[in-house]
Amino acid sequence: MNQNRSLTTLIFFVIVGVGAALAYAMHIVGADLGAVGIGFGALTLALVVSSAIRVADQWDRAVILRLGKFHSLKGPGLFFMIPVIDAIPYWIDTRVITTGFKAEKTLTKDTVPVDVDAVLFWKVLDPKKAALDVADYQTAISWASQTALRDVIGKTMLSDMLEGRDKISGVLQKIIDERTEPWGINVISVEVKDVLIPSALENAMSMQAQAERERQARVILGDSERQVAEKFAEAGKTYEHNPVAFHLRAMNMLYEGLKQNSTIVIVPSTAVESMQLGGLAGLTALTMGLGQERANGQKEAELKREA
Numbered sequence: 321m322n323q324n325r326s327l328t329t330l331i332f333f334v335i336v337g338v339g340a341a342l343a344y345a346m347h348i349v350g351a352d353l354g355a356v357g358i359g360f361g362a363l364t365l366a367l368v369v370s371s372a373i374r375v376a377d378q379w380d381r382a383v384i385l386r387l388g389k390f391h392s393l394k395g396p397g398l399f400f401m402i403p404v405i406d407a408i409p410y411w412i413d414t415r416v417i418t419t420g421f422k423a424e425k426t427l428t429k430d431t432v433p434v435d436v437d438a439v440l441f442w443k444v445l446d447p448k449k450a451a452l453d454v455a456d457y458q459t460a461i462s463w464a465s466q467t468a469l470r471d472v473i474g475k476t477m478l479s480d481m482l483e484g485r486d487k488i489s490g491v492l493q494k495i496i497d498e499r500t501e502p503w504g505i506n507v508i509s510v511e512v513k514d515v516l517i518p519s520a521l522e523n524a525m526s527m528q529a530q531a532e533r534e535r536q537a538r539v540i541l542g543d544s545e546r547q548v549a550e551k552f553a554e555a556g557k558t559y560e561h562n563p564v565a566f567h568l569r570a571m572n573m574l575y576e577g578l579k580q581n582s583t584i585v586i587v588p589s590t591a592v593e594s595m596q597l598g599g600l601a602g603l604t605a606l607t608m609g610l611g612q613e614r615a616n617g618q619k620e621a622e623l624k625r626e627a
Contacts, residue, residue: 327373327375327398328370331369332369333366336362339363339366340359340362343358346358371403372400374399374401375397376396376397377395377396380413381393381394381411382394382410383410383452384401384407385406393448410451415443416442416508417443418439418440418441419440419442420437420440421439421462422437426474427473428473428476428477428481432518433517434478434481434515434516434517436512436514437514441510442461442505442508443508444457445504448504449503449504453502460503461500464499465510468495476488478517488512489511493510496510
């Protein structure tokens with residue numbers, strides 16, 4: 321029960337203070353009996369007035385029952401009630417309220433136990449229904465949210481739950497709103513915070529994802545090999561009718577291979593004859609020449625570093 325009692329307390333003490341001052345004045349003039357009556361009357365009046373005056377905050381609504389029957393809703397601001405006859409059993413908060421709820425070890429449609437945490441955003445639109453049609457609307461909406469969450473989990477596949485949280489949130493909002501609408505409560509939104517699965521299943525899903533990525537990598541590699549083979553086939557058709565270009569390409573490849581850290585290269589005799597390298601002696605001379613050229617380059621680099 322929330323209520324602002326600062327004003328009623330102030331009024332109570334003001335009336336009691338005025339009565340005490342009048343009683344003291346009567347006591348001075350010698351009218352002790354009148355002083356007692358004034359003091360008692362001031363105390364009674366203070367209790368009645370402070371009980372009749374209430375102040376509701378901007379977001380509060382007071383449910384007034386008169387002799388046990390619903391009379392009216394009061395607030396916000398200052399309002400009056402009849403002491404003893406009127407009663408305020410509920411102060412209804414009309415602001416947006418957040419309620420956390422969860423479902424533990426609930427089986428999905430594909431029999432996987434999951435723990436789901438969610439948050440419900442709701443507000444009271446009709447304080448009269450919230451006070452009179454349900455005993456404890458906050459507890460009722462909490463249980464309604466949990467049962468709705470369990471129902472949705474039982475009808476959803478694990479993959480859909482992990483990928484489509486927004487869809488599940490929308491379904492939950494619709495179900496909970498239908499259940500709480502007779503209580504004067506409006507569900508603004510539902511947010512699924514987290515979905516926890518067993519660690520063993522999480523490891524298995526991780527391995528499955530890794531295997532899928534490896535499969536995709538192998539497919540991409542095979543496709544690359546196919547494209548390279550097609551390009552080689554096109555190059556072969558180009559060299560087929562142009563022997564000069566083919567010989568130049570072969571000599572360039574041989575030169576590049578000898579230019580790098582290679583001292584001995586085995587070349588088929590047919591390739592030697594087609595490239596007209598002059599037999600084994602010519603190939604040896606070419607190899608020695610390239611080796612000498614590489615050695616001279618290394619000496620020049622060393623001299624530059626020393627300088």
